[in-house]
Amino acid sequence: MRKMFSGGDDSLINRKLPKELLLRILSFLDVITLCRCAQVSKSWNVLALDGSNWQRIDLFDFQRDIEGRVVENISKRCGGFLRSLGLRGCISVEDAALQIFAQNCQNIEILDLNGCIKITDAEGCAALEHLSVAWCHQVSEPGVMAIVRGCANIKGLLLKGCTRVNDLCLEHIGEHYTELTTLSLQKIMQISDEGVTAVSHGCPKLQSLCLSDCPNITDASLLSLANNCPRLRILEVARCSQLSDVGFQALANNCHELEKMDLEDCSLITDATVMQLSIHTPKLQVLILSHCELVTDEGIRSLAMGTGAQEGLAVLELDNCPLLTDMALEHLRHCSGLRRIELYDCQQVTRAGIKRLRV
Structure with a gap:
C-alpha cells in the first residue's frame, strides 16, 4: 500500500x-x-x-489575498478549458488582469466579480453568459458599454449596488441583450422608469428582475414589464414605495408565470393587488408582503382561496401587517403546501391563532 x-x-x-x-x-x-x-x-x-481540471474555480475563500497576477496565471494555465470563475471579494484584482484573462479564456461562461471594487469593465469574453459585477462601485456607462461590446451572449447580469449605473446603461442593455433572462439592479438609486422601460422593450425573455431599493421606480415600470415581459417568474421590488395596485394588477393580468414576488414595504398596495395575484398567478410559490400595512384579512382570504395558492404557495411573509387577525390564519389553513409563514409584529394575531394554523 x-x-x-x-x-x-x-x-x-x-x-x-x-x-x-x-x-x-x-x-x-x-x-x-x-x-x-x-x-x-x-x-x-x-x-x-x-x-x-480547472474548468470551475471559485477564489472566494481567499478574497483579499488574491492579486491580479494570480488571475493572469490561472488564465494562462486554464486557457480554453475554464468555464466558471468566482472572484467575489478579491479587491486587489484590477482591469489589467481581467484584460489578459479575457484574451486567454475565450470560453468562459460564468464570471463573478462581486465586490471587486477596482473593476470598471469585463470586455472581451464572447462566450460569457452570466456576469456578476455586484458592488463594483466603479462600473459606470463606459464599463457597461465594454460589457455590451465584448460579451454579446449575456443571459444573466447582476449589477446590484453598482451606484454609478444609470438609465443610459439600461438603454444599452435593452438594445443589445435580447436573450437576457436575469437582471439585478438592486440599490441603484439613479435608475428610473425610463431605464426599466428600455430593458422591458429590449429583453422580452426576461424571467427574473430585481429592482429592490430603487426609489424612483413607479407604476410606469410595472406597466411596461406587464406589456413586454410575459415570461417573468421572479420580481423583487422591496422598498419601492411609489408602486401601487395599478401597476401590480396589470402585472398579474399579463405575467401568469410569476413564482416569486417580493413586495416588502410597498406601502401603497391593498387587498386589490393580493386578489389579482390569487386569480391570475397560479404558479406563485413565494409572496412577501411584510410592511404592506393596508393588506387585510379579506386579501389573505382571496389569496388562500386561489387554486394555485392552495397547493403551490410555500412561503408567505406578513411581518408588520397590523390589520391582519386570527381570521387570516384560518383562511391560510387551506394552503396545504405552505411551509413557512412570518407574522412578526402582527399585533392582532394571537398565539392561539398561530397554534391552530400549525395544527
Missing part, C-alpha cells in the same frame, strides 16, 4: 492507471486539494495542473 500511494513518479498507481483515468479522478478535487497534489511529484504536478 505504501508503494502504491507513495506519490513518487514510479509509484504503482502511476504505472497501473492511465493518465486519462488519473485526470478524471483529479477533476473531482477542489482548488486547494489540486494544489497539494501538484506538490507530490513531477508527474502529479503535470496532472494536477492540467487545464482540464
Whole structure:
C-alpha cells in the first residue's frame, strides 16, 4: 500500500492507471486539494495542473489575498478549458488582469466579480453568459458599454449596488441583450422608469428582475414589464414605495408565470393587488408582503382561496401587517403546501391563532 500511494513518479498507481483515468479522478478535487497534489511529484504536478481540471474555480475563500497576477496565471494555465470563475471579494484584482484573462479564456461562461471594487469593465469574453459585477462601485456607462461590446451572449447580469449605473446603461442593455433572462439592479438609486422601460422593450425573455431599493421606480415600470415581459417568474421590488395596485394588477393580468414576488414595504398596495395575484398567478410559490400595512384579512382570504395558492404557495411573509387577525390564519389553513409563514409584529394575531394554523 505504501508503494502504491507513495506519490513518487514510479509509484504503482502511476504505472497501473492511465493518465486519462488519473485526470478524471483529479477533476473531482477542489482548488486547494489540486494544489497539494501538484506538490507530490513531477508527474502529479503535470496532472494536477492540467487545464482540464480547472474548468470551475471559485477564489472566494481567499478574497483579499488574491492579486491580479494570480488571475493572469490561472488564465494562462486554464486557457480554453475554464468555464466558471468566482472572484467575489478579491479587491486587489484590477482591469489589467481581467484584460489578459479575457484574451486567454475565450470560453468562459460564468464570471463573478462581486465586490471587486477596482473593476470598471469585463470586455472581451464572447462566450460569457452570466456576469456578476455586484458592488463594483466603479462600473459606470463606459464599463457597461465594454460589457455590451465584448460579451454579446449575456443571459444573466447582476449589477446590484453598482451606484454609478444609470438609465443610459439600461438603454444599452435593452438594445443589445435580447436573450437576457436575469437582471439585478438592486440599490441603484439613479435608475428610473425610463431605464426599466428600455430593458422591458429590449429583453422580452426576461424571467427574473430585481429592482429592490430603487426609489424612483413607479407604476410606469410595472406597466411596461406587464406589456413586454410575459415570461417573468421572479420580481423583487422591496422598498419601492411609489408602486401601487395599478401597476401590480396589470402585472398579474399579463405575467401568469410569476413564482416569486417580493413586495416588502410597498406601502401603497391593498387587498386589490393580493386578489389579482390569487386569480391570475397560479404558479406563485413565494409572496412577501411584510410592511404592506393596508393588506387585510379579506386579501389573505382571496389569496388562500386561489387554486394555485392552495397547493403551490410555500412561503408567505406578513411581518408588520397590523390589520391582519386570527381570521387570516384560518383562511391560510387551506394552503396545504405552505411551509413557512412570518407574522412578526402582527399585533392582532394571537398565539392561539398561530397554534391552530400549525395544527
